[in-house]
Amino acid sequence: MASIWQYANPAKFMATTARFMGPLWVLSIATLATGLIWGFFFTPDDFKQGSTVKIIYLHVPSAMMAINAWIMMLVASLIWLIRRHHVSALAAKAAAPIGVTFTLIAMATGAVWGKPMWGTYWAWDPRLTSFMILLIFYFGYIALWEALEDKDLAADLTSILCMVGSVFALLSRYAVQFWSQGLHQGTSIPLVTGERQVDDVFFIPLLFAMGGFILLFITLLLLRTRTAIRLRRIQALKAKET
């Protein structure tokens, strides 16, 4: 079996991913559209929350992927630090703007849901606060990449920043479980115990929306990594010319 490390070669990465981009786009847009359209138009109102419950189809998947995008960046950063594969560092860099977008969607939709449900757009609740810190880390990560001329040094320093920020990414994920004093409710879809508190009528379209966000993240990540590889190649060609 071929080693996974062969994809660290930019040419091999470009050739392999080129074959998947078309089907991935179709699959991700179809899954996301199914989840969002089903959730928005074809699910009933909640007996307490009314139609406001439909915000979960955007809020839950985007919050899940905001954290997972940072975890993916951590794995890619560790691969860069240990094995010095440039594609890995570029993949981490490419994931950051997607993570920022998902974090902003989670925070904006959460705030809009919070006003009628909690009576406030924002509270300094453990989960909300750790999400705010995660967003700041995302901006800091992008700024650090752009601030340094030496791209290997930028990859080194952003990898270290990513490791520090991972504390807050993990805190965002688990804050609802070990901090009970916050406004944010506990997890409704526990992965381990299986004691789900969401009815199938809401849960199945939510699964589609979650699958759609995961697929969209993978598609955008591959597209943006391919763009980053091309931009590096452009830089190298220009440097050779001068």
Added chain:
Amino acid sequence: MYGLDKYAPDVLLAYALGMALLAAIILGSVIQSKRAKKRLEDLE
């Protein structure tokens, strides 16, 4: 209007914000990719 009046205004606002941000990252990534591809082809 268009059957949307049965939804609370906060749901419509949340979806409008979410869709706008999703469209921004998708279109931004696609446009950036196309530009980089074109520039590389011109150089090579």
